[in-house]
Amino acid sequence: MRPAFPGRRGPTASLAAAVLIALAPADRPVVVASKPFGESYLLAEMFAQLLEARGFSVERRPGLGATELAFEALRSGAIDVYPEYTGTGLTAILHEQPIVDPREAFAHVATEFARRWGIRWLPPLGFENTYAIAVRRETAERLGLRTLSDLARAAPGLTAGLTPDFIGRPDGLPGIGQAYGIAFKAVRALVPAVKYQALAAGEVDVIDGYATDGFIVKYDLVVLTDDRRFFPPYQAAALVGARLPRETPGAVLALEDLSGRLTEATMRQLNRRVEVDNEPIARVAADALSDLGLGAGGGAGGGTRVARSGREPLGAYLVAQAPTLARLTLRHLLLVAVSLAAAVLVAAPLGLLLERTQRVAETTIRAVGLLQTIPGIALLAFMIPLLGIGVVPALVALFLYSLYPILRNTYTGVRNADPDAVSAALAIGMTPGQVLRYVRLPLAAPVIMAGIRTAAVINVGTATLAAFIGAGGLGDPIVAGLSLSDTRMILSGAIPAAALALVVDAGLGAVEKTVRSGK
Amino acid sequence: MAAHLAAEAVTKRFGAAAALDGVSLSVDRAECVALVGESGAGKSTLLRCFNRLVEPDAGTVSVRGRLVRDVDPILLRRSIGYVPQEGGLLPHWRIARNVGVVPWLGGDPDASRLAREALELVGLDPERFADRRPRELSGGQRQRAAIARALAARPDVVLLDEPFGALDAITRAELQMTFRALQRRLELTAVLVTHDLREALDLGDRVVVMRAGRIEQAAAPATLLHAPATPYVAELLARARVRDG
Numbered sequence: 099m100r101p102a103f104p105g106r107r108g109p110t111a112s113l114a115a116a117v118l119i120a121l122a123p124a125d126r127p128v129v130v131a132s133k134p135f136g137e138s139y140l141l142a143e144m145f146a147q148l149l150e151a152r153g154f155s156v157e158r159r160p161g162l163g164a165t166e167l168a169f170e171a172l173r174s175g176a177i178d179v180y181p182e183y184t185g186t187g188l189t190a191i192l193h194e195q196p197i198v199d200p201r202e203a204f205a206h207v208a209t210e211f212a213r214r215w216g217i218r219w220l221p222p223l224g225f226e227n228t229y230a231i232a233v234r235r236e237t238a239e240r241l242g243l244r245t246l247s248d249l250a251r252a253a254p255g256l257t258a259g260l261t262p263d264f265i266g267r268p269d270g271l272p273g274i275g276q277a278y279g280i281a282f283k284a285v286r287a288l289v290p291a292v293k294y295q296a297l298a299a300g301e302v303d304v305i306d307g308y309a310t311d312g313f314i315v316k317y318d319l320v321v322l323t324d325d326r327r328f329f330p331p332y333q334a335a336a337l338v339g340a341r342l343p344r345e346t347p348g349a350v351l352a353l354e355d356l357s358g359r360l361t362e363a364t365m366r367q368l369n370r371r372v373e374v375d376n377e378p379i380a381r382v383a384a385d386a387l388s389d390l391g392l393g394a395g396g397g398a399g400g401g402t403r404v405a406r407s408g409r410e411p412l413g414a415y416l417v418a419q420a421p422t423l424a425r426l427t428l429r430h431l432l433l434v435a436v437s438l439a440a441a442v443l444v445a446a447p448l449g450l451l452l453e454r455t456q457r458v459a460e461t462t463i464r465a466v467g468l469l470q471t472i473p474g475i476a477l478l479a480f481m482i483p484l485l486g487i488g489v490v491p492a493l494v495a496l497f498l499y500s501l502y503p504i505l506r507n508t509y510t511g512v513r514n515a516d517p518d519a520v521s522a523a524l525a526i527g528m529t530p531g532q533v534l535r536y537v538r539l540p541l542a543a544p545v546i547m548a549g550i551r552t553a554a555v556i557n558v559g560t561a562t563l564a565a566f567i568g569a570g571g572l573g574d575p576i577v578a579g580l581s582l583s584d585t586r587m588i589l590s591g592a593i594p595a596a597a598l599a600l601v602v603d604a605g606l607g608a609v610e611k612t613v614r615s616g617k
Numbered sequence: 618m619a620a621h622l623a624a625e626a627v628t629k630r631f632g633a634a635a636a637l638d639g640v641s642l643s644v645d646r647a648e649c650v651a652l653v654g655e656s657g658a659g660k661s662t663l664l665r666c667f668n669r670l671v672e673p674d675a676g677t678v679s680v681r682g683r684l685v686r687d688v689d690p691i692l693l694r695r696s697i698g699y700v701p702q703e704g705g706l707l708p709h710w711r712i713a714r715n716v717g718v719v720p721w722l723g724g725d726p727d728a729s730r731l732a733r734e735a736l737e738l739v740g741l742d743p744e745r746f747a748d749r750r751p752r753e754l755s756g757g758q759r760q761r762a763a764i765a766r767a768l769a770a771r772p773d774v775v776l777l778d779e780p781f782g783a784l785d786a787i788t789r790a791e792l793q794m795t796f797r798a799l800q801r802r803l804e805l806t807a808v809l810v811t812h813d814l815r816e817a818l819d820l821g822d823r824v825v826v827m828r829a830g831r832i833e834q835a836a837a838p839a840t841l842l843h844a845p846a847t848p849y850v851a852e853l854l855a856r857a858r859v860r861d862g
Contacts, residue, residue, distance in 0.1 A: 522705020526719050527695030540709050
């Protein structure tokens with residue numbers, strides 16, 4: 099299984115890629131990606147529509163994992179452009195200390211990215227989206243909070259609801275702790291999707307957000323001023339991979355038309371339409387471009403792969419989305435079926451082989467079990483340099499996760515097959531191969547099937563992660579819905595995924611019954 | 618040597634413990650030898666040397682006058698009937714297939730006819746039992762089927778490892794009679810392992826008492842009863858309360 103796009107690979111794959119390139123139309127589409135949150139979806143959709151308006155063909159890869167996944171995809175050439183922030187480039191990618199001056203910060207990341215990877219930061223889009231520490235207006239007035247220095251004074255009486263990202267990174271909670279001496283009464287980890295609701299409902303008193311979040315407007319929140327200029331500048335810009343300027347320089351020129359055109363106020367309004375009003379991202383992007391005089395009248399689909407839920411009730415939304423959901427379910431099923439079939443083909447024979455070579459069996463099975471402990475996102479991140487993004491790495495990841503239950507059950511089932519029957523079979527003159535085929539394997543079949551069922555159900559759940567690397571499936575609406583706080587959208591992926599798990603398990607259960615009663 | 622089965626100074630160690638310690642035994646054609654002793658005496662180990670389930674560390678074993686180490690173990694085993702304690706029928710196979718397995722493994726096209734004949738031999742009606750699975754049979758019926766399996770390929774040698782040990786007293790007596798009759802009628806050379814001295818005395822033309830990897834005494838039942846060679850044999854007899862007065 100090798101990717102059909104350039105990356106690192108052996109000579110055979112190079113040849114295959116050369117053939118593919120020769121066969122492909124001369125103008126490769128520009129691959130535009132985003133990270134999975136509202137503003138990133140929106141900016142990427144604006145890039146895509148702008149490029150389409152200038153006659154470039156575009157392929158959209160919205161909602162790629164977190165920073166690591168999106169950046170790996172860009173570095174490996176799997177995507178051509180995505181929106182990024184200078185502060186993130188500095189701290190999360192270069193792993194350097196924040197630089198206070200925005201121009202200096204931009205100059206530094208631009209130089210370093212070009213030098214190390216040939217990646218270009220186009221001139222900034224014009225707005226900054228740095229961390230914003232926000233409180234309810236009522237809290238701010240009651241405690242007289244205007245700045246982070248004020249917050250330091252009041253913090254021992256307040257509960258903070260912070261994203262895990264912010265809690266961990268040096269320019270987050272540990273940083274403001276040092277810079278301002280802020281120490282909260284309690285800190286609760288909240289995913290981005292729920293933190294604004296939690297703040298509005300009074301569950302927490304302080305949250306971390308971004309300066310341009312639409313919810314700040316919606317809930318009338320007060321953003322505390324970073325009076326000591328602790329947060330590094332987070333200027334937004336298009337991050338362009340090494341290949342695009344070489345192959346399609348016109349696309350880079352087109353993207354630069356957006357540089358310096360977007361203000362924080364504009365972005366907050368646009369984000370509000372996306373995040374709060376649940377408007378379709380493609381429409382918001384089209385409006386924004388036409389306001390800037392850059393539009394060409396709306397892109398086709400875009401933004402996320404699934405339409406926003408708007409204000410419809412869940413039932414109506416699910417019905418309206420049925421064709422899309424059917425397509426995603428089919429893709430999901432395909433990911434599961436192919437990876438599971440491959441895992442069965444590898445793990446079952448390996449389990450049988452290990453039964454014959456018991457000295458290495460436990461070690462081998464434990465090694466395969468270790469794969470299970472690698473978090474899904476991390477596994478996907480490891481594979482991007484090798485396999486890029488899309489369906490292939492998703493299949494490989496799902497394949498790897500399916501191996502262990504099948505291998506373990508095959509080995510154990512065959513090994514522990516009715517010892518009386520096994521020793522009698524040997525004693526009456528069966529060869530070891532015949533014992534395996536006629537005794538151990540049929541007796542182990544129910545245990546092996548149970549392992550396959552376990553793997554299948556895990557697989558249906560894990561396959562939702564495929565959305566992070568653009569492989570589609572029911573993870574698409576889940577990831578997009580989580581990023582956009584769109585509950586109906588989340589459910590439109592989660593409900594079919596749960597149903598699919600039940601159906602797959604029941605289907606394999608029926609197969610197991612046949613296996614058990616057969617012979 | 619005219620013996621049908623023979624073991625010469627056979628030693629077998631499992632780790633530090635000697636399961637067999639220089640044991641010699643010969644069995645004549647059509648003779649039934651009962652190996653008796655407590656757990657760990659080495660009787661099963663000795664039995665399993667004859668079909669190469671156990672390879673001796675020292676000494677030689679021969680079957681039908683040939684050293685077993687010169688015979689392919691698979692072919693050797695198929696030429697010798699074998700009955701383990703729990704029957705060892707394959708639970709997922711029907712009785713007919715179980716019973717016909719040895720001729721079938723040998724590629725005999727008559728396997729299913731041989732299976733039916735063997736079932737009749739042990740008193741199981743093929744019409745009733747051929748299509749059942751082992752779990753649908755009683756313990757005694759299963760053990761009959763196991764004997765049928767051992768006989769289906771018409772071997773001249775059978776090895777039985779505690780074949781009736783798990784049965785109730787009545788069923789056991791019935792099977793013992795069936796076996797003894799068949800062994801005589803088919804002139805089978807048989808080695809039977811048991812921990813039950815009464816069974817050994819009833820079924821064996823010769824009884825071999827084993828203890829700690831050695832043979833204490835090998836003699837016809839009458840001889841053993843009246844002239845135990847060692848105090849251990851006498852004690853066994855006393856314990857089994859088979860000595861008359």
